[in-house]
Amino acid sequence: MTFKKAEWPRKLRSQEWFGGTGKNAIMHRSWMKNQGLPADTFDGRPIIGICNTWSELTPCNAHLRDIAERVKRGVFEAGGFPVEFPVFSCGESTLRPTAMMFRNLGAMDAEEAIRGNPIDGVVLLAGCDKTTPSLMMGAASVDIPAIVVSGGPMLNGKWRGKDVGSGTAIWQFSEMVKSGEMTLEEFMDAEQGMARSAGSCMTMGTASTMASMAEALGMTLPGNAAIPAVDARRRVLAQMSGRRIVDMVKDDLKPSDVLTREAFENAIRVNGAIGGSTNAVLHLLALAGRIGIDLSLDDWDRLGRDVPTIVNLQPSGKFLMEEFYYAGGLPAVMRAVGELGLLHKHALAVTGETIWDGVKAVENYDHDVILPVDKALTRSGGIAVLRGNLAPGGAVLKPSAASEHLMRHRGRAVVFESIEDYHARINDDALDIDENCVMVLKYCGPKGYPGMAEVGNMGLPAKVLKKGVTDMIRISDARMSGTAYGTVILHTAPEAAAGGPLAIVRNGDMIEVDVPARTLHLDVSDAEIAERLAAWNPPFDKPKSGYAMLYVDRVMQADTGADFDFLRGNRGSHVERDSH
Template identity: 60%
Template sequence: MRSSHWYAGDGRDAYIHRAWMRRGNPDSAFDGRPQIAIVNTASDLAPCNTHLDEIAQSVKNGIWEAGGVPLNLPMISLGETQVRPTAMLWRNMAAMATEEMMRANPIDGAVLLGGCDKTIPALLMGASSVDLPSIVVPGGPMLTGTFRGSPLGCGTDVWRMSEEVRAGLLSKAKFLDSESAMIRSRGHCNTMGTASTMGIMAEALGMTLPGVAGTPAADSRLLQAAHNTGRRIVEMVTSDLKPSDVMTKASFENAILALAAIGGSTNAVVHLLAIAGRLGIKLSLDDFDRIGSRIPLLVNLQPSGKFLMEDFYRAGGLSAVFKQLEKLLNPQAITVTGKSITSTIGDGEIFDSEVIKSIDAPLQKEAGIAVLRGNIAPLGAVIKPAAASPALLKHSGPALVFESIEDFHARIDSDDLDVTADSVLVLRGCGPKGYPGMPEVANMKIPGKLVAHGVTDMVRICDGRMSGTAYGTVILHVAPESAAGGPLSKILSGDIIELDVAARTLNVKVSESELAARKASVATENAYANPDRGWQRMYIDHVMQADTGADLDFLIGSSGSDVTRESH
């Protein structure tokens, strides 16, 4: 065991390590049993993760039962709705902390507990870089809340109802009444937003026990799964089954298939690219388009459909989806069980065909994330056709440029705004470097004067991200971002933007020579973040672009589990 380097022997250092960790533990706790860290992102300030301490206890029970020693390891937690300026700013910090603490401590394996959007990606990034046996327990979605007799989808219905207030279709008082009904139980968002998507991605990558992802947080079966996960990690340590063994290129190919079929969040693109980068796997935006863009949408969940995560789980969950995709899956991928992913699907029965469709009768024929390129986005941009308006997937219109998110908020509802339904809203300065942290602001609200006339969607372009619970014809993750010298910084209001999703193109009708001669917007440059110290300074200096996962350049790859200097 790796931990024996701390505990074995009769020397002074081993004495100190054992004595300080004894605290009532029996002698047998140090006789070669696997020492298992429970990397726990529970926090009262990350409301979607507040229940993870209870899950951790079930994991502990399973570890003890299997002959291991469980050790709670609190980890940086990021509450998507709480932290400012954006949780994405600290995903890489949480990943680095996970890696460093796993490497620094006397552990042989880890159970990763995450729920809210950035926590599972950060944990997987960190565990991949240290490459000790690891397994994920997703915290699970909340139960469905209802308001005025109808189910409420977290995020998605907030966007919908707030627009109804702006259009005069819903009173502000009734909108605020829904607030207490939105969050019914413990757990993360109940739509197919980023949190639900990344839990499913963890299973699609093979990093959870089969059938766990999507289990509601309040369902007692999640505690049973946590107990079984505790048992399994001890076996994984014994057989030395590591993240690099499980998460192969084949695993990422299967995850991309799943992402398309479930109508998952565009944020998963950035996270999967970052995880792959830690493993040294060559994954690109082109892989998402090549593998996933023609895959049918099988899951009828908000924001691309009607239902919510509780419905997805009762309808058969990811196993039912994978059964429909079985002929497309790469059978070389394995899971934390050590078996091929195709052998763990089981019957994969669909129990509600309104929620999960068959591949022969899908919700949409082609729904995977599409990758666009052109003189606006030389390194790529993404769009989620399943959440877009079909009539806008091919569109030409004049740009209306906003220099920053502050400029957008100041002008979007002005009666003097020069905008029509054909306009293309362009928001820049919101990429990894510019904001910093690539916030979820790309899903810009429709100008107030157009909302009053019934306009519900427009083409929107941004170098930032959008919430996984959001919808609309939104082009995001534009790379390079404006703050990295991307062409987005040179677009002028009135320039004609041409979008053709079928052709995978996004261009501004300006000659190459004219675009090259233009100078970047001074107003946007003045709005870029420019911290003089701390994490934000480090982040801006080292963060890479969205097309490679927005990780820090010095964190790419793996450093393994060896400690470079030992205590004396």
């Protein structure tokens, strides 16, 4: 199956600004020509926006200016005219209180910039975790032709002859320092080799996961997810994407043609196969809401449950993104998923062909990195969705990064009322905690932090680590980094700050977790839970001004993707009035 192309030539959207001899058209053209543009620039050729999240404050995206130049070459070669513009860049590594708080702001910025400017198609340049979903969400709400180009992962980290995974090594080494296995001097020395090139995390963290999700959805050219940022082939892909967007405009191939129900189901299954980040749950739910696809947590559990995790990458496995690319990258994984009968092969991609056309001939060049199905890291990958009286709206867990012996567990709750409470008490020898306890963290959800920070993978107490214990069950309404690992239950909905049951858990309460049965139970009677909830009051005041106030007032819960309630749906590309 191929996409039914529109008749060409046809009137382009940009001609509403630049076409004709009227006063407004002349003004629009003449102001643009102060950049030294030839007279025929606006005579009907497609105007291609390059939506760039470049920022030196977003280290993962700091090389995107160069990538943009490569895109421009491709646009010119295909007969289009490229115009680059900036949008908000929500970088995970430096932005406070958390980049997730600003994903929706980035999506609003991208949406309004795309809609309000005279462009016929758009190339979305993304990298760090939240920039990929924010741009796709914004583009989906406008629905003009769009293609994603990722910045790519860093080269493998190196330290003392070993590969070091960005993010994952931070969690590992910091725990080793607390347990006495590593000195602080060694930790500081390792820092120098963790991020040694341009690009995003080279583990299967959220950045690599979301690049993979964009590719699995069909929103990129094949191979986009894994090419290292500094590999020359990343620039080739950018140039080819510039060529392709011009043809997409001519064909009128839009996000709504690509982002179908089948595309989302493909992405969910691919996420299971790669051992992708739990953050993908939030982002795909939000994206589906923008394009009008009814996607739910139950879809994540149902579709991912029978998918084996075959990508042997940290944090679930051993290798890093360099090896993944050399092994065949995401196309090789998608071919394997398709051969298991778990891929909608007819789903359309931005290439204008089916998703299967782009992957059916690829090979797996390293069966230690992309494993055979009979040697999968876990037979049931994907995301487990747990429900019960502690999480009526659901909570999520990543089985490929969890400990098998904790998949069924009953333990005593040790409660932290805030992230500050956790930091103040976790290494106190007087804390009444052992490896059988269940660590509970409150008020770190969308409204509570605010922004739902990546603090759910709470570090274990030093006195437990010194016993050689490396994992405990942790429950919160927070997120965790895609580079993190452990038996961590996240995104508990409703969150504590919205009056969810998590808010009334007390020290000493017994909690039962049964991942195979998908249950999360607080061993307290319904009457007692109701009584506690009736007496509950929020322990903090809501923000009274600025974006934080808007965010807390209008953000939805994690089980629907934590988008703003007023942003769901496709608002289209039409602009009501000319400005002159």
